[in-house]
Amino acid sequence: MARMTMIEAIRSAMDVSMERDGDVVVFGEDVGYFGGVFRCTQGLQQKYGKTRCFDVPINESGIVGAAIGMAAYGLKPCVEIQFADYMYPAYDQLTQEAARLRYRSNGDFTCPVTIRMPTGGGIFGGQTHSQSPEALFTHVCGLQVVVPSNPYDAKGLLISSIENPDPVIFLEPKRLYNGPFDGHHDRPVTSWAAHPLGEVPAEHYTVPLGKAVVRRPGSAVTVLAYGTMVHVAEATAEETGIDAEVIDLRTLLPLDLETIVASVRKTGRCMVVHEATLTSGFGAELAALVQEHCFYHLEAPIVRVAGWDTPYPHAQEWDYFPGPVRVGRALREMMEA
Amino acid sequence: MHDMKPNPAGRLSLHVPEPEVRPGGKPDFSNVTIPKAGSVRRPEVDVDPEEIRDLAFSIIRVLNREGEAVGPWAGTLTNEELMEGLRHMMLLRIFDQRMLMAQRQGKTSFYMQHLGEEAVSCAFRKALLPGDMNFPTYRQAGLLIAGGYPMVDMMNEIYSNDADPLKGRQLPVLYSSKEYGFFTISGNLATQYIQAVGWAMASAIRQDTKIAAGWIGDGATAESDFHAALVFASTYRAPVILNVVNNQWAISTFQGIARGGSGTFAARGLGFGLPSLRVDGNDYLAVHAVARWAAERARRNIGPTLIEYVTYRVGAHSTSDDPSAYRPKEESEAWPLGDPVIRLKNHLIRVGAWSEERHTQMEAEIRDTVVAAQKEAERHGTLHSGGRPSMRDMFEGVYAEMPPHLKRQRQQAGV
Numbered sequence: 001m002a003r004m005t006m007i008e009a010i011r012s013a014m015d016v017s018m019e020r021d022g023d024v025v026v027f028g029e030d031v032g033y034f035g036g037v038f039r040c041t042q043g044l045q046q047k048y049g050k051t052r053c054f055d056v057p058i059n060e061s062g063i064v065g066a067a068i069g070m071a072a073y074g075l076k077p078c079v080e081i082q083f084a085d086y087m088y089p090a091y092d093q094l095t096q097e098a099a100r101l102r103y104r105s106n107g108d109f110t111c112p113v114t115i116r117m118p119t120g121g122g123i124f125g126g127q128t129h130s131q132s133p134e135a136l137f138t139h140v141c142g143l144q145v146v147v148p149s150n151p152y153d154a155k156g157l158l159i160s161s162i163e164n165p166d167p168v169i170f171l172e173p174k175r176l177y178n179g180p181f182d183g184h185h186d187r188p189v190t191s192w193a194a195h196p197l198g199e200v201p202a203e204h205y206t207v208p209l210g211k212a213v214v215r216r217p218g219s220a221v222t223v224l225a226y227g228t229m230v231h232v233a234e235a236t237a238e239e240t241g242i243d244a245e246v247i248d249l250r251t252l253l254p255l256d257l258e259t260i261v262a263s264v265r266k267t268g269r270c271m272v273v274h275e276a277t278l279t280s281g282f283g284a285e286l287a288a289l290v291q292e293h294c295f296y297h298l299e300a301p302i303v304r305v306a307g308w309d310t311p312y313p314h315a316q317e318w319d320y321f322p323g324p325v326r327v328g329r330a331l332r333e334m335m336e337a
Numbered sequence: 338m339h340d341m342k343p344n345p346a347g348r349l350s351l352h353v354p355e356p357e358v359r360p361g362g363k364p365d366f367s368n369v370t371i372p373k374a375g376s377v378r379r380p381e382v383d384v385d386p387e388e389i390r391d392l393a394f395s396i397i398r399v400l401n402r403e404g405e406a407v408g409p410w411a412g413t414l415t416n417e418e419l420m421e422g423l424r425h426m427m428l429l430r431i432f433d434q435r436m437l438m439a440q441r442q443g444k445t446s447f448y449m450q451h452l453g454e455e456a457v458s459c460a461f462r463k464a465l466l467p468g469d470m471n472f473p474t475y476r477q478a479g480l481l482i483a484g485g486y487p488m489v490d491m492m493n494e495i496y497s498n499d500a501d502p503l504k505g506r507q508l509p510v511l512y513s514s515k516e517y518g519f520f521t522i523s524g525n526l527a528t529q530y531i532q533a534v535g536w537a538m539a540s541a542i543r544q545d546t547k548i549a550a551g552w553i554g555d556g557a558t559a560e561s562d563f564h565a566a567l568v569f570a571s572t573y574r575a576p577v578i579l580n581v582v583n584n585q586w587a588i589s590t591f592q593g594i595a596r597g598g599s600g601t602f603a604a605r606g607l608g609f610g611l612p613s614l615r616v617d618g619n620d621y622l623a624v625h626a627v628a629r630w631a632a633e634r635a636r637r638n639i640g641p642t643l644i645e646y647v648t649y650r651v652g653a654h655s656t657s658d659d660p661s662a663y664r665p666k667e668e669s670e671a672w673p674l675g676d677p678v679i680r681l682k683n684h685l686i687r688v689g690a691w692s693e694e695r696h697t698q699m700e701a702e703i704r705d706t707v708v709a710a711q712k713e714a715e716r717h718g719t720l721h722s723g724g725r726p727s728m729r730d731m732f733e734g735v736y737a738e739m740p741p742h743l744k745r746q747r748q749q750a751g752v
Binding site: 029030032033034037050051054055056057058059060061062085086088089124125126127128129278279308309310311313314315316319320 | 350351353355359446447497498501504505506507508509511523524525526527556557559560561562587588589590594595597657658662663720725726728730731732735742743746750
C-alpha cells in the first residue's frame with residue numbers, strides 16, 4: 001500500500017495498465033513530455049516512450065476520433081480531454097461514433113476507449129473550467145459514465161474502465177485531485193494523506209463498474225451523491241446530526257439500482273445532490289427511478305439539491321456550489337416534512 | 338521529402354515530433370529562417386493570391402538591426418503615431434506586471450500576460466476603424482489598450498468586483514466590449530474564429546463598410562473551427578482578417594505539434610486560396626503595415642487575408658503554468674526577433690524622435706497611471722474582499738427574460 005493523491009492514483013492506474021498491456025496508449029493535450037496540466041500522466045512518456053504516451057494537436061474531436069480508430073485497430077486508448085468543458089467539439093465522435101460502433105456493426109468493430117476529463121468546480125475556474133456534464137453522457141446509449149470520489153476508487157475504477165470492452169467516460173472531480181473537499185471553502189485545505197481512502201495499493205486491482213458503496217450508514221434519509229458531493233453530503237450529515245445514509249454512486253451508468261433501492265426502502269426518504277445544473281440533470285433520472293422502485297416506501301417527496309440553472313460563475317462560485325449550507329437546510333426541511 | 342528514412346524491414350513506425358531542445362538544453366532557433374528586414378516585396382492588395390504563395394513562407398520585416406525602417410512595407414505610420422504605439426505597448430507591459438503581482442497577492446484567481454507579444458495586438462488595432470470587430474483570444478488585450486478602453490474597467494473585470502462590467506461571471510481577462518470592437522472572449526479555443534467570419538459575412542450581407550478580425554494561437558489552429566473559418570472565408574470572400582499568433586508554445590506543446598508537416602501556419606491558407614502573409618510579430622511597424630494591407634483588401638471587398646505573426650511567448654501560458662518544466666529558461670533571450678518594445682524604442686531614438694531620458698520618464702508616468710487605476714479598481718474591491726457582484730447578478734442574463742424555473746431558484750436562494 002502507498003499514500004496517494006487522486007492525481008497519483010490515476011497516474012498509477014495508467015502506469016499499471018500500460019505495464020500489463022502493450023495495447024494501452026495514452027494521449028491528449030500536454031500529456032506527453034509535460035505530463036498533463038494536472039500532472040496525471042507525468043513520467044509515462046519517459047517510461048513507455050513517445051509512441052505510447054504523446055502530445056496531440058489541440059483538437060478534441062481529433063483526440064476522440066483518433067482513439068476510436070485505434071480502438072478499431074485493436075489498441076486500448078486512454079485519452080485525456082484537458083477539461084470536461086473542452087469536450088463539446090468531441091461530442092459527435094463520442095455520442096454518434098464511440099457509443100455506437102458495437103451496435104451498428106453488430107460487434108464487427110468495438111470501441112474499448114477510456115476518455116478521462118477533469119470535471120466540476122471549486123477552483124475559481126469560471127464557466128469553461130468548472131462544468132459537470134455527466135448527464136450529457138448518461139443520456140447517450142452505449143456510453144458508460146464513472147465519477148470517482150477518492151484515490152482508492154479512482155485507481156480501481158480507471159483500471160476497470162481501461163479493461164472494459166466498451167467506451168467509458170471517466171470524470172475526475174478536479175477539486176478532489178489533491179485532497180477531500182467537503183464544501184467548506186473558508187476552511188484550510190486538507191490532503192489525502194490523512195484520509196483512509198488515500199491508502200492505495202501500488203499494484204493492479206479493480207473496483208468494478210456499476211457498484212455503488214455506502215459511505216456513511218444511516219437510517220433517517222438516503223443521500224445519493226457522486227464525486228465531490230459525496231464529501232459534502234458526509235460532512236453535512238455530521239454537522240446537522242441527521243442520520244443520513246450517504247451512497248457514493250461511483251458509476252452513473254451502469255447504475256447500481258439495487259444498493260439505492262435497498263437504502264431508500266430502509267430510510268423512507270431520498271435526497272439527490274450534484275454540482276451539475278438542476279434541470280435535466282442526472283438527479284432527475286435518479287428521482288424517477290427511486291419513485292418507480294420505492295414509491296410505497298417514501299415518506300416524503302424526493303428532493304434534489306444541485307447547481308443553479310445558470311452558467312458556472314467566477315466571482316459567485318460559492319453562491320453557486322451546492323455546499324453544506326444548502327444541503328443542510330434541505331436536509332432539515334426534508335426531515336420536517 | 339524531409340524526415341523520410343529508409344524502411345528496409347517493411348515495418349511502420351509512428352512519427353511524433355519533438356522540439357529542438359528541452360530544459361537543460363541550449364536554446365536553438367537555427368531552424369527559424371529570418372529574412373533581412375525590407376527584403377520581402379509588397380504586392381498590390383488586389384493581387385492574385387496564387388502569385389504571392391511564397392509570402393506564406395517568408396517573414397515581412399521593417400525594422401532592421403540598426404533600428405532603421407526599411408523596404409516596401411515601411412512608412413505606414415508617423416513618428417507621433419509610433420510614439421503612441423510605444424506608449425501602448427509599455428502600458429500593456431506594465432499593466433501585466435501589476436496584474437500578475439495582484440494575482441500573486443491573492444487579489445484575483447488567475448491572470449494571463451502578453452510579455453514579448455505586445456506589438457501584435459497594439460499595432461493591429463491601429464489598422465482598424467471604428468465599428469470594426471475583433472474576435473480575440475485571451476492574449477490580445479492590446480486591442481483594448483490601444484483602442485482607449487478604460488484600464489480601470491479591465492482591472493474591475495480581473496478583480497471580479499462590484500464594478501466589473503461582466504458582473505463577476507467571467508474568468509479574469511475574458512473581457513467584452515462591443516463599443517470598443519472587442520467580442521466577448523470565450524474560455525474555449527478557436528470558437529471565435531468562425532464567428533469572426535460570420536460577423537464579416539453579415540457586414541457584407543448588409544452592404545456595410547465594417548470588417549472583422551479573427552484571432553487564434555498556433556496551438557488552436559488545430560481545432561476544427563479554425564478550418565471551418567478558412568473555408569467559409571474563402572467561399573464567401575468574407576471581409577475578414579484571419580490572424581494566427583504563433584508564439585511558439587501552446588502551454589507545454591511546441592508549435593510543431595499543431596503545424597505538423599506544413600512549413601508554416603500561414604501556409605494553411607494556401608489550400609483555401611487565401612492570400613497568406615507571414616510577419617515579424619515583434620516589429621510594430623511590420624505588424625501595422627501588414628494589418629493595414631489586409632484591412633484594405635477586406636474593406637475594398639476583395640476578400641479575406643490570413644496573417645501569421647511570428648513571435649515568442651516570453652512568459653508562462655498563465656498563472657497556472659510553469660514553463661521551466663518543458664522549455665529551457667534561456668530560450669526567450671535566444672529568440673531571434675528580439676523584444677518589440679526595445680526595437681520600437683531604438684527606432685525612435687535612431688530617427689531622433691526619442692531618447693533614453695524620455696523613455697525612462699514615460700515609463701515612470703505610465704507606472705503612475707497604472708497604479709492609480711489599480712487603486713481606483715481596488716477601492717471597489719478584489720475577488721475576495723470589498724464590493725462583490727451580487728448573487729442576483731448570477732441569475733440574471735441567462736435569458737433576456739428570466740423564465741419561471743430560474744425565478745423560483747433565485748427566490749429559493751433568497752435574492
